[in-house]
Amino acid sequence: MSGRLAGKRIAILGAGQTRGDTEGNGRAMARIFSREGADLLLIDRDESAAQATADICTGPNAVMVADVAEEGAADRIAEAAKARWGGLDGLVYNIGIGDGGDGPAGRVEDEAWDRIMLVNLTAARRVMGACIPLLRDSGHGAIVAISSLASIAPSPMISYSVSKAGMNRLVQSVAFHEAAHQVRCNAITPGLIDTPMAIEGHSKASGIDKEALRKGRDRAVPMGHMGRAEDVAFAALYLMSDEAKFVTGVILPVDGGSSVKVAI
Numbered sequence: 001m002s003g004r005l006a007g008k009r010i011a012i013l014g015a016g017q018t019r020g021d022t023e024g025n026g027r028a029m030a031r032i033f034s035r036e037g038a039d040l041l042l043i044d045r046d047e048s049a050a051q052a053t054a055d056i057c058t059g060p061n062a063v064m065v066a067d068v069a070e071e072g073a074a075d076r077i078a079e080a081a082k083a084r085w086g087g088l089d090g091l092v093y094n095i096g097i098g099d100g101g102d103g104p105a106g107r108v109e110d111e112a113w114d115r116i117m118l119v120n121l122t123a124a125r126r127v128m129g130a131c132i133p134l135l136r137d138s139g140h141g142a143i144v145a146i147s148s149l150a151s152i153a154p155s156p157m158i159s160y161s162v163s164k165a166g167m168n169r170l171v172q173s174v175a176f177h178e179a180a181h182q183v184r185c186n187a188i189t190p191g192l193i194d195t196p197m198a199i200e201g202h203s204k205a206s207g208i209d210k211e212a213l214r215k216g217r218d219r220a221v222p223m224g225h226m227g228r229a230e231d232v233a234f235a236a237l238y239l240m241s242d243e244a245k246f247v248t249g250v251i252l253p254v255d256g257g258s259s260v261k262v263a264i
């Protein structure tokens with residue numbers, strides 16, 4: 001099937017990606033949404049990464065540079081959607097960081113905790129808040145937030161994990177409060193996905209060879225291999241499309257069985 005998002009005006013936050021061998025989740029969503037007929041606003045703090053995403057999109061799109069950690073960014077994003085289209089049908093919050101200074105409860109640095117909460121959760125709430133009036137006006141608005149398996153499973157990165165758990169609750173709260181306005185809000189919890197952030201990013205931080213990292217992550221997944229960014233993107237495509245018009249408040253695992261793994 002094609003044209004599953006025909007004519008939909010969708011803003012993707014975190015539309016760039018970390019540089020590396022594979023595709024990131026935001027780029028995969030942009031590529032697939034574009035192929036399905038969406039008109040995209042590709043937002044990222046990294047202009048060249050967002051532009052590289054724009055270059056592989058086959059439909060109408062524009063790049064916007066914004067750092068969601070900055071004051072006023074959420075309003076600027078809503079204004080940009082209004083200026084481009086006069087409205088908005090879909091919003092994807094794909095931004096997520098889990099960088100240096102995070103760790104188990106006893107070792108996490110306050111500065112890292114604050115930065116991760118701001119970017120992963122507070123900014124998501126602000127952007128959703130700023131865009132909800134536009135999504136209400138569309139009559140069939142949809143939000144897809146990219147959470148993580150770490151929101152429901154033990155993780156050595158407590159700030160990341162708690163921020164994503166907060167994201168799940170944020171999504172369910174927005175789903176409840178916006179249902180009467182025909183705005184849907186769903187989350188995806190990706191498990192181990194073979195993206196540059198997960199491989200090149202961790203390899204750089206830990207000094208572990210990329211192939212060794214890949215093998216270890218493959219072994220950890222019940223299906224025997226990591227997922228690819230497009231696995232996340234196809235789930236997002238469904239949730240964003242009108243096929244999911246009665247689906248809201250869902251936390252959807254895309255994880256090869258990781259969330260149902262019970263170690264005995």
Ligand SMILES: NC(=O)c1ccc[n+]([C@@H]2O[C@H](COP(=O)([O-])OP(=O)(O)OC[C@H]3O[C@@H](n4cnc5c(N)ncnc54)[C@H](O)[C@@H]3O)[C@@H](O)[C@H]2O)c1
Nearest residue numbers: 014016017018024025045067068094095096148193195197
């Ligand atoms: N890769 C995995 O295994 C995995 C697993 C679970 C969840 N996720 C989630 O999927 C999402 C994307 O992951 P990815 O691996 O493709 O990561 P990525 O780092 O390649 O992509 C994230 C994008 O967000 C942008 N960004 C970061 N901070 C920003 C800010 N303050 N303002 C604007 N843009 C900002 C980055 O520039 C980057 O282009 C994240 O939310 C991540 O937590 C990934």
